[in-house]
Amino acid sequence: MSIFEVTIPRRRDALQLDLEDPLRPLRTQFAIPSGLIYLDGNSLGMLPKTAAARVAEVVTKEWGVDLIASWNSNSWFDLPRRVGDKIARLVGARPGELIATDTTSINLYKALSTAMSIATKDSAERRVIVSERSNFPTDLYIAEALCAERGFRLQLVAQEELAAALTKDVAVLMLTHVNYRTGFMHDMAAVTAAAHQAGALVVWDLAHSAGAVPIDLHDADADFAVGCGYKYLNGGPGAPAFVWVHPRYVNRFWQPLAGWWGHAAPFAFAPEYQPGDGIARYLCGTQSILGLAALECGVDSVLAADAFGGAMALRKKSLALSDWFIDLVVHRCSGFGLKLVTPLEHSHRGSHVSFSHPTGAYPIVQALISRKVIGDFRAGSPGGSGSESENIMRFGMTPLYLGFEEIWLAVEQLYQILDSAEWTAPQFSRKQAVT
Numbered sequence: 001m002s003i004f005e006v007t008i009p010r011r012r013d014a015l016q017l018d019l020e021d022p023l024r025p026l027r028t029q030f031a032i033p034s035g036l037i038y039l040d041g042n043s044l045g046m047l048p049k050t051a052a053a054r055v056a057e058v059v060t061k062e063w064g065v066d067l068i069a070s071w072n073s074n075s076w077f078d079l080p081r082r083v084g085d086k087i088a089r090l091v092g093a094r095p096g097e098l099i100a101t102d103t104t105s106i107n108l109y110k111a112l113s114t115a116m117s118i119a120t121k122d123s124a125e126r127r128v129i130v131s132e133r134s135n136f137p138t139d140l141y142i143a144e145a146l147c148a149e150r151g152f153r154l155q156l157v158a159q160e161e162l163a164a165a166l167t168k169d170v171a172v173l174m175l176t177h178v179n180y181r182t183g184f185m186h187d188m189a190a191v192t193a194a195a196h197q198a199g200a201l202v203v204w205d206l207a208h209s210a211g212a213v214p215i216d217l218h219d220a221d222a223d224f225a226v227g228c229g230y231k232y233l234n235g236g237p238g239a240p241a242f243v244w245v246h247p248r249y250v251n252r253f254w255q256p257l258a259g260w261w262g263h264a265a266p267f268a269f270a271p272e273y274q275p276g277d278g279i280a281r282y283l284c285g286t287q288s289i290l291g292l293a294a295l296e297c298g299v300d301s302v303l304a305a306d307a308f309g310g311a312m313a314l315r316k317k318s319l320a321l322s323d324w325f326i327d328l329v330v331h332r333c334s335g336f337g338l339k340l341v342t343p344l345e346h347s348h349r350g351s352h353v354s355f356s357h358p359t360g361a362y363p364i365v366q367a368l369i370s371r372k373v374i375g376d377f378r379a380g381s382p383g384g385s386g387s388e389s390e391n392i393m394r395f396g397m398t399p400l401y402l403g404f405e406e407i408w409l410a411v412e413q414l415y416q417i418l419d420s421a422e423w424t425a426p427q428f429s430r431k432q433a434v435t
């Protein structure tokens with residue numbers, strides 16, 4: 001369906017699309033609260049039913065009964081690698097190249113620091129990290145701290161200025177594949193090739209893309225990647241994140257957080273550090289076993305799509321959902337000041353859709369939440385250019401568990417909130433700690 005068609009999609013069209021949806025059976029994997037329309041799987045994925053049972057088992061049996069023997073008998077020690085191998089299948093990495101561990105912020109610190117070491121070792125005058133001003137702030141803070149510590153400069157530019165910013169003093173280009181606010185998706189292979197051409201390494205953050213869009217790190221010739229466990233991977237709040245390093249770089253340097261879990265022989269208890277081989281050295285300390293157990297269920301819920309066409313089928317449905325959503329909003333909610341921020345071109349669209357509104361982005365989202373339609377609000381970045389500075393409403397299109405009828409119903413609620421000006425009621429403007 002194109003946005004230029006004049007007929008407004010109807011509820012029964014949505015029901016038909018749900019009937020024809022080959023991924024529909026995957027939805028039953030999740031504990032979906034009744035009556036809730038959840039358009040925030042890009043921020044916190046839904047609970048896979050298996051996770052509740054699995055975490056209970058780890059707590060009551062593996063911890064409660066087997067206790068410390070579980071490091072061996074229940075394979076706790078191998079969990080970061082085992083879950084990492086599963087995530088590897090979703091991002092085009094090979095077995096043994098990726099581990100599930102720590103947080104995205106911490107993994108970025110490790111990956112970026114190592115990339116900086118490699119870049120300056122190979123050419124000492126490269127002392128600049130380039131990123132986008134609109135990148136997720138934690139990524140920028142980590143880069144800022146590393147630059148201060150190591151005498152580098154962080155150069156922040158707008159997305160359209162990236163190519164020109166790749167000068168000969170750039171050590172590392174650090175980007176997020178899908179922008180957390182706008183949903184803009186970079187062409188990973190093309191951007192990586194341009195950076196390599198300029199002599200820079202690339203660190204990709206896959207937080208808003210892993211589990212939602214097809215990714216092939218080897219095909220794109222990427223150097224480093226990190227990503228998030230609790231978004232499209234459905235790993236639960238604060239789930240371990242992941243880190244991948246291309247085999248050509250993984251053994252070149254220690255990562256800076258050289259803890260005992262990354263040691264070649266942690267149980268030798270040697271006083272000197274000897275880094276483990278490959279990605280194992282990117283572990284630091286003792287891992288969150290409960291977190292990894294839940295994350296494994298979340299990753300399995302995404303891998304279950306393999307039986308229905310895998311990443312390509314997920315992508316196809318994600319785009320169909322976002323097309324349908326954009327189409328409906330444009331038709332049904334025109335004249336209320338909403339502006340689409342997410343690219344219409346499929347090749348540059350991730351798996352969430354954002355609209356800006358001059359004054360109502362926050363209260364409209366609150367009014368939707370009061371009607372059990374869950375999206376979220378993201379503030380514009382001060383000093384940002386164009387849509388970067390606008391306050392936006394963000395709606396995650398999670399192909400694993402969303403249906404077309406839910407999208408239809410969500411837009412209908414949005415229309416009612418806008419048409420009645422319900423969102424202007426004072427209670428919807430009260431700010432909470434987490435938005």
Ligand SMILES: *Cc1c(COP(=O)(O)O)cnc(C)c1O
Nearest residue numbers: 103104105136176180205207208
């Ligand atoms: C969600 C997200 C993070 C989250 O980092 P944490 O360390 O898990 O808090 C980091 N970077 C990007 C781009 C994200 O979207």
